[in-house]
Amino acid sequence: MLRHEKTEAEILHLHCEDRENLFSVGFRTPPADSTGIAHILEHSVLAGSEKYPVKDAFNELAKGTLQTFINAFTFPDKTVYPVASQVKADFFNLARVYADLVFHPLLHRETFLQEGHHLEFAVPEDIESNLTVSGIVYNEMKGAYSSPDNIMYKSLQQNLYPDTVYAYDSGGDPLVIPELTYSRLQAFHKAYYSPSNSRFFLYGDIPTREHLDFLAEILSGFKKLEMDSRIPSQPRFDAPARAHAYYPAGSDEGLRKKTVVNIAWALAETSNFDEVLPIQVVSEALVGSAAGPLRKALVDSGLGQDLSPVTGLSLDLKQINFAVGLRGTEPEWTGQIEGIIMETLRKAADEGIDRDIFEGALHQIEFSGKEIVRRYLPYSIILMQRAYYTWLYEGDPLLGLNFPRHIEKVRKRWKDNTSLFQEVIRKWFVDNPHRVVSVVEPSTTYLDEREESFRARMARKKAEMSRGELEKIRAESLDLRKKQAEPDSPSALRSLPELKISEIPREIETIPTRDLSIGGVPALAHEIFANGIAYIEFAFDVSDIPDDLQPYLYLLGKLSMGVGAAGMSYTEMAKRISLKTGGLGFHLASGMAADGKSNWQKLIVQLKALHRNASDAVGIASDLLCAADFSDKGRVRDLVLESKNRLHSSVVPSGHMFARRTAAAALSVPFYRDEQWNGRSQLQLLSAVSERFEERSEDILKNISRLYREVFRRERLLINITGDEEGISLLAEAAEKRLSGLPAAGKGIGPAQEPVLPPVYSGVIIPAEVSYVAKAVPAAFYGDSCAPALLVLSRVLSNNYLYKRIRVQGGAYGGMSLYDPLNGIFSFLSYRDPNLAATMRVYEEAPDFISRSGIDGRELDKAVIGTIGSIDRPMDPAGKGYTAMVRRFSRLTDDLRKQFREGVLDTSEKALLDSAEKVFFGGMAPSAVAVYAAENRLKAANETLTRKLKIEPLI
């Protein structure tokens, strides 16, 4: 931990043996309104600096380097810019440019208009057409304001801390964003983006000395700037507050049981770790598992369908808060829900909670403090977050990082005072009036009303403008478009540091894999350091399950993992799971073989545990796989409802992935299965079942029991273990002993049949202010010689053509193409898109664009480097073990991978054009399209489309 003498910039370096180094600079950026000023600035600084005058420097860095992570985040009170790479030279290149962008941005007015907001006409050239607002952040936030979870989260934050910066939306409220001016944006940068207000977080194996030399370089010339960005605390309430909001609901779905009710408490100061940790234990104990008394009381009350997704402790504001509530309820039940919550807490404070539940909570906190997790984010970002909990509020950043010591400390306090946790519940929950009850109700008119009031406002605005003013708007928006379309000058592009293809290693990285047999069951073991944790997967083959039973596999997994077993109730099982495992789950996955000639389909049960619990953990899995008890109908109903609500609420936030699934299901068996298991078809099944549970439960359970007996058999099984040597042998031993109860072979459920894939050209109605447009095209498989070039092609299209047309010019939050060589599908996607038919045209013109404009050498190099960067993305221990297993299923050998990598590195312009030719003009099966959007948008699009979308309800 260091401080720069001249500017007082603070620097923290976590030095460790991880070659994925992270550079991150963060600023306290308290907003003074909801114009999204901090968020728009976050976008805008990335559009070039004096030294690197590239219009979209961020995108250039993202696409042409070996970065393993590059992004920027706006939080309610801070803005952070992290970038990571595994190659030292690349790392310093990235950090140098990133720091320069942040400290010396160009901040052109056009950037503000493009990223923030600007007025334009619905038909840009035509001043007779409607006046409207566009901007990337503006559309991004429209998407955020369509999600009920987001609306609830905002409602709680704004009403728990009404006298602080948290009363505003740092991301920006679409209704308020248009009030932001360019000069205020410049002033905000000047005030807050100074080294004196900065915190540098560095992580990885590069020696501190080298970082300091680098920092001296980028901080030179700066002086200390006096300013106060401290975040004030919210004065405590004398009485609870109430809040109310609406979210957009689909008109065909009805409004019954669609309300969310939450209570949230403002608790201790985040930097006061001695108070925070016991609250963390209490929070985990109350709602962390199905045995948690608060979770159980709410679910058992029957007043809602499942727990509100906005449940749990939130640590990233000045004062921590805890929220809990019910989803799928009615507004008039709010009082009862409140009563149950307070009564349960009072009882817990008076009588205490089962000791095992607290032990389980402590175990969960210990586990998550130990586990190395690297999925979408580098592990270092998780550590950075933990450091910021205290660091941002003048606390010690290392406080939250030493978990073993803290767990020891809290254990000791608990031993000395056995009512410690009861006292915490009384002080912070029962006797704490600083709380909010928030009700978020569905509204089928919400979107129309918002759009109507927006249209009326814009019409008024337009009516008040003179012809000259309207002409000016047209000229300015056309000028903006022109500037957006202009490429960067070659000299500007040359300012960015470049890596050469020859500097990239041609070798592939391999994952250690050893074949074993565990009690006659084939197994794979991957010896990888995992910090005292070991991982095991049980992969059951389900490819012969008949088509009509396939959709039930999801419920098979969900129910088997969630009910009671071996004579124990589900709460007893939940207690065991929380005490002895770091998590037990399942998912369904499918893919093609590398040659595209066959496919695999698996139900995979995943389990992780500390070494000391390996045997007990496998015992729990074995009880659930051999002796699950589906007779508790109430529990089955709760699990069905929870699944339905979770899937339903994920549609709008990840509309592009749902749309891709729906489209690609027309072209590929794995995607078809994915749609049945995890997509809209699954949502339809879960909705139908939960609508008429009483009537249908017998039938459903019959199917599930039949599948249970048939699927969980040794003949279908492959075991996959990841950990260090000790972890592997502990799990293998446990599996050998505990899985003997699993029956060997069944009588068969077949006959297996290849599903018939129906064509898709659909518009699926969702309640959202923006669209998600997906198109899927059949393409080559992994083993095909043109596959590497196709992967590069998808990057070229994403980085240039689609990025420009859909994001920069179209105003969508994202537009991209993805090539999935293991499924032989090439797809186009847009995300939070204000357009629909126009986006479909952009997709259609993609092949023309490629064949017409070709690709210049430097662009190709960048795409190749970026592609290698994405192939080389680091994985956590669990991810490595899982990936090695999937490669085995796909018969993806290291030889094939090496060939593929070399193919990518050697991609020529000709190979690129040939591969494009083959996909887009090669006479393959017709493409499929799925659009997820509001009904009026779909209908409007159909008026201009030659081939009409088949408009269907979501459910």
Ligand SMILES: [Zn+2]
């Ligand atoms: Zn953004």
